[in-house]
Amino acid sequence: MAVAEHPQSIEEQRRWEGDLDQLRGLVSERAITGETMLLNMGPHHPSTHGVLRLLLELDGEQIVSCLPDIGFLHTGIEKSIEDKSYEKALPLTDRMDYLSPMSNNMAYAAAVEKLLDLDVPERGQIIRVVCLELARCASHLVWLGTHAIDMGAMSVLLYAFRERERILGMFEMLSGQRMMSSYIRPGGVWRDVPDDFLPTIKQFLNDFPYKVDDYEALLTKNPIWKDRAQGVGVIEPDVALAYGMTGPALRGSGVNWDLRKAQPYSGYETYDFNVPLGEHGDVYDRYLIRIQEFRESMKILNQAVARLETVSGPFRSRNNKYCPPLRSELGQSMEAVIHHFKLWTYGYDAPDDEVYNAIESPRGEIGCYIHGTGANKPRRVHFKTPSFIHISALPVVSKGYLLADMVAIIGSVDIVLGDCDR
Amino acid sequence: MEIPAARDPVSAVREVFGGALLHVKEFRGDTTIVVQAKRAAEVLDFLRVSSGLVYNMLSDVSAVDYYPNDYGDSFDGDETDYRPERFAVSYHILSMLYNRRLRVKAFAADDDPRLPTATVVWPAANWLEREIADMMGIVFEGHSDQRRLLMPDDWYGHPHRRDYPLGKETVAFSFNVDEIHEHKPFARD
Numbered sequence: 001m002a003v004a005e006h007p008q009s010i011e012e013q014r015r016w017e018g019d020l021d022q023l024r025g026l027v028s029e030r031a032i033t034g035e036t037m038l039l040n041m042g043p044h045h046p047s048t049h050g051v052l053r054l055l056l057e058l059d060g061e062q063i064v065s066c067l068p069d070i071g072f073l074h075t076g077i078e079k080s081i082e083d084k085s086y087e088k089a090l091p092l093t094d095r096m097d098y099l100s101p102m103s104n105n106m107a108y109a110a111a112v113e114k115l116l117d118l119d120v121p122e123r124g125q126i127i128r129v130v131c132l133e134l135a136r137c138a139s140h141l142v143w144l145g146t147h148a149i150d151m152g153a154m155s156v157l158l159y160a161f162r163e164r165e166r167i168l169g170m171f172e173m174l175s176g177q178r179m180m181s182s183y184i185r186p187g188g189v190w191r192d193v194p195d196d197f198l199p200t201i202k203q204f205l206n207d208f209p210y211k212v213d214d215y216e217a218l219l220t221k222n223p224i225w226k227d228r229a230q231g232v233g234v235i236e237p238d239v240a241l242a243y244g245m246t247g248p249a250l251r252g253s254g255v256n257w258d259l260r261k262a263q264p265y266s267g268y269e270t271y272d273f274n275v276p277l278g279e280h281g282d283v284y285d286r287y288l289i290r291i292q293e294f295r296e297s298m299k300i301l302n303q304a305v306a307r308l309e310t311v312s313g314p315f316r317s318r319n320n321k322y323c324p325p326l327r328s329e330l331g332q333s334m335e336a337v338i339h340h341f342k343l344w345t346y347g348y349d350a351p352d353d354e355v356y357n358a359i360e361s362p363r364g365e366i367g368c369y370i371h372g373t374g375a376n377k378p379r380r381v382h383f384k385t386p387s388f389i390h391i392s393a394l395p396v397v398s399k400g401y402l403l404a405d406m407v408a409i410i411g412s413v414d415i416v417l418g419d420c421d422r
Numbered sequence: 423m424e425i426p427a428a429r430d431p432v433s434a435v436r437e438v439f440g441g442a443l444l445h446v447k448e449f450r451g452d453t454t455i456v457v458q459a460k461r462a463a464e465v466l467d468f469l470r471v472s473s474g475l476v477y478n479m480l481s482d483v484s485a486v487d488y489y490p491n492d493y494g495d496s497f498d499g500d501e502t503d504y505r506p507e508r509f510a511v512s513y514h515i516l517s518m519l520y521n522r523r524l525r526v527k528a529f530a531a532d533d534d535p536r537l538p539t540a541t542v543v544w545p546a547a548n549w550l551e552r553e554i555a556d557m558m559g560i561v562f563e564g565h566s567d568q569r570r571l572l573m574p575d576d577w578y579g580h581p582h583r584r585d586y587p588l589g590k591e592t593v594a595f596s597f598n599v600d601e602i603h604e605h606k607p608f609a610r611d
Contacts, residue, residue, distance in 0.1 A: 243544075
């Protein structure tokens with residue numbers, strides 16, 4: 001294999017290394033003259049939560065401008081889905097936001113259901129709500145642990161991961177996988193909850209509120225934590241809206257918008273819970289909101305688990321044109337065998353039309369745009385992911401704060417780079 | 423404060439922009455309006471600021487490629503659909519006040535696809551449009567940052583186009599990038 005000779009020509013080197021001319025108009029003129037400093041943060045900085053590179057322009061320690069550089073985790077998931085039938089594309093969606101795969105499954109499955117006009121049975125919807133809220137807790141626990149360790153509170157991480165491990169254990173019970181669950185599927189969920197799931201989740205729901213109290217005891221009134229978090233990374237409500245921010249980052253600024261309330265899906269309108277709101281829009285308010293969301297999720301989970309015990313029925317749509325027949329039917333029904341064979345080889349046709357469907361993930365609105373072709377593969381699938389939007393807003397959020405605050409700001413908007421780059 | 427009554431976005435746009443509104447479609451509860459490409463940003467700004475509409479948030483911008491023959495004269499699918507050109511860009515906008523969504527769609531031609539940028543209406547469009555420019559090769563005129571977003575700066579082609587081969591890609595490094603480009607089966611070159 002031919003290896004290019006080094007050193008290359010000046011043009012060749014510029015092509016790979018870049019130069020300041022490329023950044024004209026993106027950083028201030030003072031950076032071009034060398035008055036301010038350009039600093040690379042990442043892509044392997046631990047507090048960038050994955051592989052995010054930030055090109056920071058610093059005046060002393062103050063951030064003048066910030067240019068996020070993404071794409072290091074770009075895996076072409078949207079392109080790959082174009083070559084798969086609708087059901088077989090589902091495992092790819094797990095790998096986008098790897099801290100809450102259930103939410104991705106739900107976003108994709110709900111969009112496919114909208115495209116096919118497919119209904120989900122009640123028990124399926126309840127199991128989905130249980131999964132989504134557990135995923136919210138698991139995701140917030142990782143956020144809490146890493147956010148705290150970024151800001152110097154080392155011990156919270158260990159406590160947070162201890163509880164997350166229990167949630168992942170429950171996901172393993174449900175789907176056989178701790179993280180890449182592929183459990184929520186178009187039409188319902190993969191299978192019914194196993195017998196030992198209910199006692200396990202009840203035990204968890206019994207313990208977890210006290211654990212949240214423990215986290216709060218470590219952080220909420222901690223003067224060091226407050227010093228680092230209060231008044232830092234303030235997002236004004238109109239800025240948050242203009243930049244399309246959603247989820248806790250938007251609610252931290254006091255905008256009451258939660259898709260579970262505003263445009264309910266999967267039966268969220270029948271659960272009793274509150275949407276916590278912030279006042280100042282700073283790092284501390286976003287922290288408080290996520291802590292309160294633990295408690296609201298517990299409320300929803302308690303109601304959902306109670307329903308799970310009373311509501312029986314199918315966990316997945318019985319429309320065998322779209323959802324595989326039960327295993328037990330395969331031995332008795334020729335029709336079931338035909339459906340089974342057809343679904344796992346060809347899949348199903350979806351209309352040559354487009355839908356957009358959004359759900360509330362732990363990070364904000366995750367939307368899925370699907371354009372069918374009339375055949376068994378989509379023409380285009382696009383995921384609107386909250387991390388992508390939030391990183392694009394980092395320059396405006398971080399402007400004027402200190403370099404050390406950047407770490408707090410990145411942590412508080414809760415980004416996942418797999419979610420961002422897809 | 424009293425909230426002004428909600429207006430129908432389709433008739434409001436038709437009233438103001440007349441012939442620039444090319445097509446209206448309803449599917450599974452999603453309303454789509456197709457507008458002239460060169461006036462797309464104007465329409466979006468109108469929808470954002472007008473009372474009774476107030477689409478104050480840009481949820482998503484996504485592009486779709488109707489290659490090879492699902493557009494123009496060769497399109498023989500559902501006649502209620504309207505696909506004059508190869509590329510379509512959809513702006514999914516959301517009105518929090520009236521709790522409803524709308525899809526504003528604009529088409530761009532196969533040769534030299536261009537659209538006006540919506541970054542002046544919503545800063546949120548910045549990266550969403552850069553992603554489309556990178557992955558679909560649609561130029562957004564007036565966009566402040568024309569660099570690639572996800573793919574490397576020296577990447578050849580636009581991966582989300584339907585004529586871009588899927589799979590069987592050799593991983594490109596600096597030492598083999600020219601070699602790869604020589605034998606790559608670009609369908610449209």
